[in-house]
Amino acid sequence: MTVTECGFPITLLSPAEVEQELWPLLGTMVSLNCTMQVPGSCNDSITWQKDEKAALHLYTGQSIAWNGLNSSVKILTGVLDINLTTEDDYGRFTCHLQNVSAAFTLHKTDKAGHIAAVAFALCVFALLVIGIILYLKCRLNMNLWYRDKYGDPEINDGRLFDAYVSFCPSNIDTKFTNFILKPHLENRYGYKLHLDEQSLLPSTEPSAELLMNVSRSRRLIVVLSAAYLGQEWCQNNFRDGFFRLLELSQTPIFILFENQYKDLPAEVIQLLNSQKGTLKILMWKSDSVSPASEFWKELRLALPRKISLSEGKGDPxxxxxxxxxxxxxxxxxxxxxxxxxxxxxxxxxxxxxxxxxxxxxxxxxxxxxxxxxxxxxxxxxxxxxxxxxxxxxxxxx
Known part of the structure; x- marks a missing residue:
């Protein structure tokens, strides 16, 4: 507060701070508000200066309002409207009344810099979204390319077959195994499959023939259908047989049919989900028939890498x-x-x-x-x- 010649103190109501700094954009209009409480007998008005010089060329407005609580006090408001058309319009603006003042400093802001920063952020975000979409769409192709170029071909290991396929000799399972799975993998990609429609674990311990056939194969594939689970050894104790299968192969491959999945026993689904880290679960869907479907790509990733042989050469x-x-x-x-x-x-x-x-x-x-x-x-x-x-x-x- 400062005592004036009127003998009554003047109070600065706005701005809250004596020194204010603003960063408006070029081409915009800024309104500076300076409000003071003055004695009712004082007839002075608020004056403005720009860089310690009178701002006569700028538009100013004055308004007076009486304080309802005290009729001897009035509120004096001075508004300075600045149209920022050039760089010269920026500077330090000060409002004065008697010996009370408040200052507004206008700093130039580079509008183009903000646009560039926003554009860069949008570009980065767009690239991130595109990268995620491409990864989700092409991750299997990229993984296959990397595996086929740098993966282990798993030759010279004494194995005769790439996969041992266990399935139930039912109508659907036999057609799927003999007319879809085997021709596609053998004729298109050169894999060798050993098909076995006998019960995989009919007794408490695996037979010597089963151990021999599985040991000759690099992978174990089980067509886990409703008919397969309907076999006697599965109905009696599927849990024990399931863990024996995990002992026969490090990462067995289980193929399930989508139209039968909801009818599978809850115990089987829970057991498969609990061992996702030690096995591979593939779902055969209506669109899996296409050679470019995700089913065949994931199955190839789970199988060994195949190498192309020169003409006239046999098994590597x-x-x-x-x-x-x-x-x-x-x-x-x-x-x-x-x-x-x-x-x-x-x-x-x-x-x-x-x-x-x-x-x-x-x-x-x-x-x-x-x-x-x-x-x-x-x-x-x-x-x-x-x-x-x-x-x-x-x-x-």
């Missing part, structure tokens, strides 16, 4: 191990690298009888030909090889 596993294929050699006993078999138990019925060497017969006007024993050709398994073998030579034809 054979090439790496220099396997002479004991099924087609004359002396199979000498070339068998693992005579005890996959299970470490020697069983004579796994070996074919030694071939008989027939005496050489003479045919007039022809070169001598050895009789070839073909008694064991029916027991040989040629489906496990991707290359071709010539069983007879050209002169013998």
């Amino acid at each position: 596993q054979i090439q790496c191990q220099d396997d002479k294929d004991p099924m087609l050699t004359v002396n199979s006993e000498a070339t068998d690298l693992d005579p005890d078999g996959d299970l470490g138990v020697r069983r004579s019925f796994y070996k074919s009888p030694p071939p008989r060497i027939a005496p050489v017969t003479r045919v007039p006007d022809r070169e001598p030909i050895e009789d070839v024993d073909i008694s064991d050709l029916g027991s040989r398994n040629y489906s496990a090889r991707s290359d071709y073998y010539c069983l007879v030579t050209e002169p013998e034809i």
